[in-house]
Amino acid sequence: MLQCPYVTSYLTEHFANDEFGTLEGYERFGGYTAARKALTEMSPADLIELVQTSGLQGRGGAGFSMGMKWSFMPKDSDRPKYLVCNADESEPGSFKDRIMLERGAHQMLEGILIAAWATGASMTFIYIRGEYSHPADCVERAVAEAYAKGYLGDNVMGTGFSHDVRVTRGAGAYICGEETGLLESLEGKKGQPRKKPPFPAQYGAFGMPTTVNNVETYSHVPHIVNNGIDWFRAFGTDKSPGTTVFGVSGHVARPGLYELPLGTPLAEIVFEHAGGVPGGRKVKGVIPGGMSMPILPAGQLDVPMANEFLRERKTMLGTGGIMVMDETTCMVRVASVISYFFRDESCGQCTQCREGTGWMNKIVDRIERGAGEQSDLDVLLDVAGKMEASTICAFADAAAWPIQGLLRHFSEDFAAHIGARKCPFPESFEL
Amino acid sequence: MAKITVDGNEIEVEEGRTILQALDDSGLLMNGIDIPHYCWHPKLAVDGSCRLCQVEVEGIPKLQIACDTQVKDGMVVTTANERVRRAREGVMELLLVNHPLDCPICDQAGECKLQDYAYEYGVDASRTREPRRALKKRVDLGPTIVFDQERCILCRRCVRFCREIPKTGELAVFNRGDHSVIDTFPGEELNNDYSMNVADICPVGALTTKDFRFKIRVWFLEDVPGICTGCSTGCNVHLGVANNKVYRYVPRRNDEVNETWICDKGRMSYREIGSADRLDRCSVRNHEGRFESTSLDAAVEASAARLAKLVESKGAGVIAGIASAHATTEDLFVFRRFLAALGSETSGVAVVRGDSDDILVREEKAPNAAGARAIGFADAKGVVDRINSGGVDAVVMLGHDALNESLLGGADALRGLDTVVVLDTHASELQHVAHVMFPVRHAAEKHGLLVNAEGRAQRVEPAVEPAWEAYSDGEVLAKIGAALGLEGFDGRFDVHEVSRELARSNLAFSGIDLDTVGAAGQPLATVVADSPATGGEPR
Numbered sequence: 001m002l003q004c005p006y007v008t009s010y011l012t013e014h015f016a017n018d019e020f021g022t023l024e025g026y027e028r029f030g031g032y033t034a035a036r037k038a039l040t041e042m043s044p045a046d047l048i049e050l051v052q053t054s055g056l057q058g059r060g061g062a063g064f065s066m067g068m069k070w071s072f073m074p075k076d077s078d079r080p081k082y083l084v085c086n087a088d089e090s091e092p093g094s095f096k097d098r099i100m101l102e103r104g105a106h107q108m109l110e111g112i113l114i115a116a117w118a119t120g121a122s123m124t125f126i127y128i129r130g131e132y133s134h135p136a137d138c139v140e141r142a143v144a145e146a147y148a149k150g151y152l153g154d155n156v157m158g159t160g161f162s163h164d165v166r167v168t169r170g171a172g173a174y175i176c177g178e179e180t181g182l183l184e185s186l187e188g189k190k191g192q193p194r195k196k197p198p199f200p201a202q203y204g205a206f207g208m209p210t211t212v213n214n215v216e217t218y219s220h221v222p223h224i225v226n227n228g229i230d231w232f233r234a235f236g237t238d239k240s241p242g243t244t245v246f247g248v249s250g251h252v253a254r255p256g257l258y259e260l261p262l263g264t265p266l267a268e269i270v271f272e273h274a275g276g277v278p279g280g281r282k283v284k285g286v287i288p289g290g291m292s293m294p295i296l297p298a299g300q301l302d303v304p305m306a307n308e309f310l311r312e313r314k315t316m317l318g319t320g321g322i323m324v325m326d327e328t329t330c331m332v333r334v335a336s337v338i339s340y341f342f343r344d345e346s347c348g349q350c351t352q353c354r355e356g357t358g359w360m361n362k363i364v365d366r367i368e369r370g371a372g373e374q375s376d377l378d379v380l381l382d383v384a385g386k387m388e389a390s391t392i393c394a395f396a397d398a399a400a401w402p403i404q405g406l407l408r409h410f411s412e413d414f415a416a417h418i419g420a421r422k423c424p425f426p427e428s429f430e431l
Numbered sequence: 432m433a434k435i436t437v438d439g440n441e442i443e444v445e446e447g448r449t450i451l452q453a454l455d456d457s458g459l460l461m462n463g464i465d466i467p468h469y470c471w472h473p474k475l476a477v478d479g480s481c482r483l484c485q486v487e488v489e490g491i492p493k494l495q496i497a498c499d500t501q502v503k504d505g506m507v508v509t510t511a512n513e514r515v516r517r518a519r520e521g522v523m524e525l526l527l528v529n530h531p532l533d534c535p536i537c538d539q540a541g542e543c544k545l546q547d548y549a550y551e552y553g554v555d556a557s558r559t560r561e562p563r564r565a566l567k568k569r570v571d572l573g574p575t576i577v578f579d580q581e582r583c584i585l586c587r588r589c590v591r592f593c594r595e596i597p598k599t600g601e602l603a604v605f606n607r608g609d610h611s612v613i614d615t616f617p618g619e620e621l622n623n624d625y626s627m628n629v630a631d632i633c634p635v636g637a638l639t640t641k642d643f644r645f646k647i648r649v650w651f652l653e654d655v656p657g658i659c660t661g662c663s664t665g666c667n668v669h670l671g672v673a674n675n676k677v678y679r680y681v682p683r684r685n686d687e688v689n690e691t692w693i694c695d696k697g698r699m700s701y702r703e704i705g706s707a708d709r710l711d712r713c714s715v716r717n718h719e720g721r722f723e724s725t726s727l728d729a730a731v732e733a734s735a736a737r738l739a740k741l742v743e744s745k746g747a748g749v750i751a752g753i754a755s756a757h758a759t760t761e762d763l764f765v766f767r768r769f770l771a772a773l774g775s776e777t778s779g780v781a782v783v784r785g786d787s788d789d790i791l792v793r794e795e796k797a798p799n800a801a802g803a804r805a806i807g808f809a810d811a812k813g814v815v816d817r818i819n820s821g822g823v824d825a826v827v828m829l830g831h832d833a834l835n836e837s838l839l840g841g842a843d844a845l846r847g848l849d850t851v852v853v854l855d856t857h858a859s860e861l862q863h864v865a866h867v868m869f870p871v872r873h874a875a876e877k878h879g880l881l882v883n884a885e886g887r888a889q890r891v892e893p894a895v896e897p898a899w900e901a902y903s904d905g906e907v908l909a910k911i912g913a914a915l916g917l918e919g920f921d922g923r924f925d926v927h928e929v930s931r932e933l934a935r936s937n938l939a940f941s942g943i944d945l946d947t948v949g950a951a952g953q954p955l956a957t958v959v960a961d962s963p964a965t966g967g968e969p970r
Binding site: 173175190195343344345346347348349350351352353354355356357358359362363366379383386389390391392 | 477478479480481482483485493494499518521522524525526528529558559560561562584585604606607608609610611
């Protein structure tokens with residue numbers, strides 16, 4: 001079982017307590033009061049307004065305003081509307097949703113229920129990646145409890161509002177975390193992103209208006225409803241309010257989860273909370289938000305972990321999955337691992353992505369083997385540039401950015417391979 | 432309607448169309464305004480995956496794909512600036528990263544969009560040093576198609592075709608990323624009535640038909656416009672001709688008739704044109720009852736003598752005519768006039784019926800049944816009944832469709848007749864009962880009009896010249912008519928003149944002239960289609 005976060009705040013405060021996972025226990029900690037308040041005292045328009053003003057940003061990677069997303073749902077539609085909870089957590093370096101599912105399923109369900117009321121959705125599909133079998137069991141148990149208590153199904157809490165939740169398991173593909181790839185997979189098709197428009201709010205799951213939000217994003221909602229905007233905005237930065245659950249992995253003394261306000265400096269997370277690099281070695285680079293986000297070199301760890309600051313350093317918060325690499329790390333090998341992953345996971349629809357991911361991986365591998373040329377670096381950058389902003393979904397960008405980041409900050413590693421005609425780093429793992 | 436501007440050209444288009452559709456509708460696509468594309472096909476759902484058709488739309492920062500960007504009134508599109516050129520170059524380079532470049536042994540070479548666009552929009556040198564993807568070169572997808580996985584650029588037109596047109600869905604993309612391959616599901620094969628269209632829409636040499644593969648280099652072929660004669664739909668085709676031989680039919684786009692498709696049976700019907708069983712000489716039955724070859728004049732003379740004798744002894748009422756819906760409208764018009772001048776009172780057109788579907792295939796298995804009816808031929812059933820009841824002594828027949836089960840049921844029904852004169856393209860059982868036989872031209876060997884089931888007159892022209900003796904039906908009938916001294920017959924037959932005369936004398940054909948009917952055909956003036964056909968209203 002995954003360890004509970006080392007540092008907690010409102011989201012994960014009670015995760016260490018097993019009772020928090022049960023409906024009875026969750027209610028004892030104040031659970032479902034927010035849902036009751038929303039359904040009985042607040043109009044959908046009030047709720048959308050509240051969440052929009054709170055500034056809550058999606059925690060799944062793109063950082064899009066959750067309230068804005070809700071507002072895109074058609075108000076007067078005679079077709080059923082759906083919600084999707086994206087629990088596909090497939091970004092390498094990210095493992096925070098897993099604990100939210102395992103220890104905080106009711107908190108997430110309460111958020112879903114409030115979102116359902118706000119958007120008028122009749123059904124939520126919780127799409128959980130296939131590998132998350134224990135988390136899926138936890139969620140299914142929580143859903144069953146909520147049904148039994150009358151918090152889901154017909155006439156929720158006696159309000160006349162009805163909402164159903166269905167748990168669906170994925171089959172294990174990175175691209176099924178992309179919202180329209182997820183919808184295709186949910187419908188039983190091959191997970192391939194849809195071209196947009198139409199956007200999911202017009203044509204989503206099974207062709208119905210749909211809003212897709214991440215596990216953690218839903219989990220923030222009950223707290224905002226209970227405590228209000230001022231309370232929420234007291235956490236984090238002006239533009240990025242609230243906390244998030246950072247997952248720290250790699251060369252650190254205490255890898256694990258840390259719930260901290262957005263805007264916490266990366267160095268504080270890496271050195272103070274996670275205990276820095278063990279063995280007295282130095283940090284070489286840190287990926288701030290899951291593998292698709294460009295790496296930051298050791299000199300830039302002062303950056304506050306919020307998009308408005310990270311963008312200035314040409315990277316993004318992503319999923320908050322922080323991967324720390326020490327000075328023994330070969331960055332060409334990192335590029336090889338990353339480019340292999342994206343080559344393997346590209347759905348293969350768009351030309352640039354299908355061919356570009358493979359080509360980049362082949363070039364990087366050749367450089368790592370010692371058969372690279374200086375001109376390869378130009379080709380790499382050029383191919384990455386051609387993949388950006390030109391495909392159906394953002395996967396090609398996600399594949400191009402980390403390679404661009406590695407070339408931007410660690411070109412000396414690439415040059416050393418090309419000059420020595422071999423990898424100058426000791427063999428640390430097999431490619 | 433919305434008004435858009437593409438490279439300075441103002442185009443008025445229907446609201447809701449995409450940029451590519453708008454250009455296609457206005458006839459400008461690849462014909463003045465070039466937007467290269469692979470996955471987009473005018474008759475298939477938008478895929479948006481090849482990303483080659485990117486254009487600049489004023490006010491939108493990112494380049495947009497023209498295939499999936501809906502027009503808006505006032506939209507300004509640029510298809511030919513440096514930024515667009517670079518984007519196309521990028522896509523072309525990436526498409527070629529794994530392409531085997533085996534053009535010298537590829538059957539598509541010469542009509543390959545990858546070749547064409549690489550010349551037009553690509554760079555001339557390869558920057559890739561990596562090994563190319565090694566995949567299967569000869570996958571047997573089914574009875575008609577062979578697949579080369581290495582050449583495939585994954586545009587998925589074939590996948591969408593099978594799902595959307597025959598709705599059989601045999602093909603799918605398996606695996607993902609640069610491991611993606613197109614294939615059939617395990618144990619299944621690509622086998623539907625329209626399967627060979629996937630080879631036409633495949634922009635590269637990945638899908639080829641077993642029939643045409645390696646027969647001839649396409650640059651030796653001349654594309655002659657023509658009409659498929661397999662059924663009354665009259666699908667528009669290009670006959671691929673070289674060395675006075677037809678090597679293939681490929682569908683020719685006509686949105687009013689067959690869009691861009693043709694059924695497999697129709698496509699394969701090109702083989703009838705040069706088949707070994709073509710009649711290749713005039714024959715007359717001699718006194719011993721044996722068939723012997725003779726000259727055209729002798730055959731005309733023999734026919735006229737037999738018919739004249741009968742008219743004299745029993746009157747023209749015992750002479751019946753059976754027309755063929757394979758003959759052209761001009762031939763049939765001459766036949767109609769011939770029978771009238773002779774005084775025959777019994778005639779009809781024989782049409783073989785068969786399977787139909789709701790896509791293209793119609794029940795009547797001949798291209799000109801509607802034309803024959805418009806000219807005045809009733810169903811041949813009446814003629815057959817009179818023959819069976821003994822009221823007929825002589826038959827002049829075009830073709831052998833009357834031998835069909837539902838009509839004569841075989842040549843024996845004609846065995847006791849005094850005179851059987853046959854004008855036919857192919858050998859048949861009629862050889863055993865005919866007294867005179869004339870070899871006639873196939874629709875691919877002459878000028879004329881065929882009227883399809885929806886009442887659309889469509890033109891055929893000679894694509895090949897038979898290497899044997901062959902005449903137009905009208906030419907033979909004109910000569911027999913002259914030999915009989917019939918009114919209005921001087922032995923000459925000019926198809927253009929006949930066409931104009933038909934237009935003058937038959938209301939349905941008014942305004943229809945063989946010389947001016949365009950490539951897309953022309954609907955008859957009055958709709959005559961007694962069409963058992965499915966799909967599509969008469970236009």
